[in-house]
Amino acid sequence: MLWGLLEGLLGHTCPGCGNRLDAPLLCRGCRQGLRAFAAGEMVYLGLYGRVGGVVRALKYGKRFGLAPLLAEPLAEAVSAQGWRLAGVTAVPTLLPRLAVRGYNPPELLGRAVAARLGVPYLRVLRRERYTPSQPSRGRARRHLPQDLFAPVLRVEGSWLLVDDVFTSGATFLRAKEALLRAGAGRVYGAFLAVRDPGALGPYR
Secondary structure (H helix, E strand, O other): OHHHHHHHHOOOEOOOOOOEOOOOOOOHHHHHOOOOEEEOOEEEEEEHHHHHHHHHHHHOOOOOOHHHHHHHHHHHHHHHHOOOEEEEEEOOOOHHHHHHHOOOHHHHHHHHHHHHHOOOEOOOEEEOOOOOOOOOOOHHHHOOOOOOEEEOOOOOOEEEEEEEEEOOOHHHHHHHHHHHHOOOOEEEEEEEEEOOHHHHHHHO
C-alpha cells in the first residue's frame, strides 16, 4: 500500500487502466481482472487492445515486477488445461537486442510461469536471424525464414513456449518448429496478448 501511494505521488499510473496506482505496479482493479483465456493449445491474458498497456510496461518500461503478477493467471490456465509439462522456455531475442534492452520480456514471464507451475525453465532455443516486426495480416506474415531459431539443448516431453505478443503466429510457428527439432513431443503456447484473434484459428 505504501509503495503504491509512493508511485502515485511520483506520478506513476496503472499500466492496465491509466488510473492512479493504489497498489504496487498494477492497481487493485486491474489485478482483480487478470484472468487468462484458453484457445486450443494456447493460453493468453487478452486482446492487445485490452492488455497492451501492461505488455508495454513490461516490454519497454522495465517494470520487471509485473512478470510474477501476469504469470499467475497464465499458470492457472495452464494447470486448468491439464497439460503435463516437462518444462517451460521462451521465444529468444537476438543478443544485440538483449544487450541494449538488458532483458528478454518473454524470458522474464516464462521463468515466472515455470516457478508457479513447479517445472524447470530452460533456454532451449537461440535466435539466429533478425526479422522486422510481424504484420498482423496478409501473406507477408508467412514469409519468415525457417532457420529463424535453432535448438541449443535436447529436450523431451511436452513444453510450454512463452512469448509476450501473438501477432500473426509466424514467429511462434518457427519457434515451435525449432523446439520440436530439439526433441519436444508437443508444444503449447502462452502469451500476454493476442493482436489478431483470427490468427488463432489454426491453433484452436
